[in-house]
Amino acid sequence: MTVDKEAAERLAISFGAEAARYDRTRPPYPQELVDRLAAASPGPRVVEVGCGTGVLSRQLRAAGLDVLGVEHDERMAGFARGTGVAVEVAKFEAWDPAGREFDAVVAGQSWHWVDPEAGPRQAARVLRPGGVFVALWHVFGTPEPIADAFAEAYDEVAPHLTHRVGHSYDEAFEAYQAGCVRTGEAFLATGAFSKAEQWRARWERAFTTAEYLDLMRTMSPMALLGAEQVTELLDRVGRAIDVIGGGFTMRYSTLAVAVTRV
Numbered sequence: 001m002t003v004d005k006e007a008a009e010r011l012a013i014s015f016g017a018e019a020a021r022y023d024r025t026r027p028p029y030p031q032e033l034v035d036r037l038a039a040a041s042p043g044p045r046v047v048e049v050g051c052g053t054g055v056l057s058r059q060l061r062a063a064g065l066d067v068l069g070v071e072h073d074e075r076m077a078g079f080a081r082g083t084g085v086a087v088e089v090a091k092f093e094a095w096d097p098a099g100r101e102f103d104a105v106v107a108g109q110s111w112h113w114v115d116p117e118a119g120p121r122q123a124a125r126v127l128r129p130g131g132v133f134v135a136l137w138h139v140f141g142t143p144e145p146i147a148d149a150f151a152e153a154y155d156e157v158a159p160h161l162t163h164r165v166g167h168s169y170d171e172a173f174e175a176y177q178a179g180c181v182r183t184g185e186a187f188l189a190t191g192a193f194s195k196a197e198q199w200r201a202r203w204e205r206a207f208t209t210a211e212y213l214d215l216m217r218t219m220s221p222m223a224l225l226g227a228e229q230v231t232e233l234l235d236r237v238g239r240a241i242d243v244i245g246g247g248f249t250m251r252y253s254t255l256a257v258a259v260t261r262v
Contacts, residue, residue: 103128
């Protein structure tokens with residue numbers, strides 16, 4: 001994604017305007033990775049970076065962990081609190097842990113919003129020796145007819161934008177896998193972490209036309225479009241899904257990178 005600093009900040013806080021929709025439409029994390037994360041943590045105290053509405057926090061709590069969310073969007077934090085998640089409002093890099101130490105620092109779909117230099121230093125600051133940092137991302141790609149509709153619509157509606165939603169699975173997987181490698185390298189470069197590992201879980205999710213358009217509205221690239229552009233894009237993608245039967249099955253992988261505090 002290539003956007004200037006102001007646009008990046010606008011994207012980072014774009015989700016709060018759709019907090020309820022975000023929580024309703026964003027998929028949970030594969031249970032096998034939640035269980036692996038819980039097993040890797042040397043204790044129950046977890047801080048989730050950019051916890052959003054608390055999707056992952058609630059799963060971690062259900063796995064028996066004591067989770068504190070750190071979220072810099074007041075609207076998302078408020079929604080998460082309403083679901084029972086404890087949240088402190090701050091950017092993770094600037095957050096004051098007030099001397100507290102944690103067994104795990106977790107980032108679900110959020111680490112790419114964190115400063116790549118300050119973030120690892122802050123994680124090292126709050127983790128106990130032997131604690132783990134784990135960042136997870138969902139990787140997905142729409143079927144070809146829908147991806148083609150995306151591309152054609154973007155070319156006409158917003159040709160200047162390079163940050164788009166409709167990518168192929170292979171393109172997305174390659175980009176996110178490289179991102180996991182870079183994240184692991186950034187942590188190891190601090191000298192405070194070791195044992196970088198990559199985890200992966202494969203899964204699928206079925207969507208109707210309405211369900212997928214609902215999800216699309218929560219995706220950050222939509223925040224860079226005007227209301228008329230959003231409507232046109234959704235109309236075109238909706239028609240493409242209707243043509244193939246009014247629904248499809250999305251192929252997903254969830255990738256994770258894990259490092260250990262020395």
